[in-house]
Amino acid sequence: MAFQEILGKSINEIEVGDKAYFAKTISETDVYQFAAVTGDFNPAHVNEAYAEGTFFKHRIAHGQLTVSLISNILGTQLPGPGTIFVSSSVTFLAPVYIEDTIEAVVEVAELNREKNRLKFKAWCTNQNGVKVLESEGMVMPPKKR
Amino acid sequence: MKARIGKTVSEIKVGDKAYFAKTMSETDMLLFAGVTGDVNLLPINEEFAKKTIFKRRIAHGMLTASFITNIIGMKLPGYGSTVRNQKVRFLQPVFIGDTIEVGLTITAVDVEANTVDFSVEAKNQNSEIVMDGGGIALPPLPLDDTDEE
Helix, strand or coil, rough: CCCCCCCCCCHHHCCCCCCCEEEEEEHHHHHHHHHHHHHCCCHHHHHHHHHHHHCCCCCCCHHHHHHHHHHHHHHHHHCCCEEEEEEEEECCCCCECCCCEEEEEEEEEEEECCCCCCEEEEECCCCCCEEEEEEEEECCCCCCC | CCCCCCHHEEEEEEECCCEEEECHHHHHHHHHHHHHCCCCCCHHHHHHCCCCCCCCCCCCCCHHHHHHHHHHHHCCCCCCCCCEEEEECCCCCEECCCEEEEEEEEEEEEEECCCEEEEEEECCCCEEEEEEEEEEEECCCCCCCCCCC
């Protein structure tokens, strides 16, 4: 059986400053499935009655769920399929609530074409334009076969 | 509802440790792909993965990194904690069926700022380090004693 090869961009097809976007409304289902996968049932994420008594007033999404939207861009668009994640760091700036619509942005910051390493900057904003997190990291784009 | 919280900053000491271990299932990877929309072929397409250096599907790195949030949210500090920032390095691939143990160690405690610094290391069943990193978390604030039972 032959499969169409769908590879992302190789490092030579990428320039510093290239950007890609992904936006998603964070649903209750997302938060509960994420809790199930990670085992993180912190009541801040899954208990509305508890959350009402906290600083945030409502259930908030796991920070790591929002960060993973960046992984989406890296793995599907820039560089795209075949990309390998090397490292990342993230700072959380504001809470993300269920039903918030979050846009993630990845921007290419630095390229090392010899070593096939790409440094990126990324950030996420909500529907009100509030920046909820900032990140940076390194990936290896796919190599053309 | 009475709030039940994890350890407050004054209950945490440098060197405190907590662990979480889980066998990485195909279901986890597909749910993670669905939640994040990250349908990179490496975790979801076996035929594609066969032709890579990994030879078979690997888990999303960010999925392994997400196991850290389990420890912070559930164990150390526990309920009511938030993560301020987190760094990770992915050192080895994680395959379906691998059992990953994440260990978290407290490396600094700042009672006034209500922050704890932590380091993390994730190992597979062969004791290979698949991921390491660290960050800063905010433990829950002490509850008002007048809170009803």
